[in-house]
Amino acid sequence: MILAFDTSTAACTVALFDGSGECIARADEQIGRGHAERLVPMIDELLDGRRADRIIVGVGPGSFTGIRVAIAAAYGLAIGWGAEIKGMSSLALLAADANDDGQVGVAVAGGHGELFVQQFDGATLRPTIELRNLRPSDAAQEINATLVIGSGALQLVDCRGSGVAREAWPSAANTLRLPEELRSLPARPVYARAPDARAKQAA
Incomplete structure (x- = not known):
């Protein structure tokens, strides 16, 4: 079985797939904060005593x-189960929710008023524009897809003055719809910009 989960946004989403790739259980909650407290209980409820041999985070x-919460949980489970662990693109997971064969823009609110943005081919879910971290005004020039989804979609479309904005959240149930290369990433954070917290320089 494959266990997939994502906590990169205000949503906490978990899905379990059987050996044929069918989603046999899922849970999606928009919780805002508190992923560290909610994720493991959600996984436990979903598994109901089962365990996976592959984890996609x-x-x-x-x-x-x-x-960081999701990746730490994934490594903890992988060690306990002896399971394989892979990473997946959280923005591609969002694009999968569009169910649109055209170009799909994804915009997620980041820190400092900026947006994480990327554009995908809705049919293949492969990126057509590289991942960027931009101010909304710059993101509006970068993303030309009519449909933009994600927590930053409305902000981008407002700056651009055209298009359709759809607030959306990732759903782990879409994991196996992603191209293999976007769900076989190293299980380490993709920040797209430097973290705010920095190590102190030695005196």
């Missing part, structure tokens, strides 16, 4: 704290 970009 959302590696961002998105909330620094949320990403």
Whole structure:
């Protein structure tokens, strides 16, 4: 079985797939904060005594704290189960929710008023524009897809003055719809910008 989860946004999303790739259980909650307290109980409820031999975890970009919570949980479970662990693009997971064969822009609110943005081919879910971290005005020039989804979609569309904005959250149930290369990433954070917290320089 495959266990997939993502906590890169305000959502906490978990899905379990059987050996044929069918999603046999899922849970999606928009919790805002508190991923560290909610994720493991959600996984436990979903598994109901079962265990997975492969774990796919959302590696961002998105909330620094949320990403770290998910990856730490994934490694803990993988060690306990002897399971394989892989990362997946959290923005591609969002694009999968669009269910649109055209170009799909994804915009997620980041820190300092900036947006994490990327554009995907809705049919293949492969990126057509590289991942960027930009001010909304710059993101509006970068993303040309009519449909933009994510927590920063409305902000981007407002800056651009055209398009359709759809607030959306990742759902782990879409994990196996992603191209193999976007769900076989190293299980380490994709921040897209430097974390705010920095190590102190030696005196």
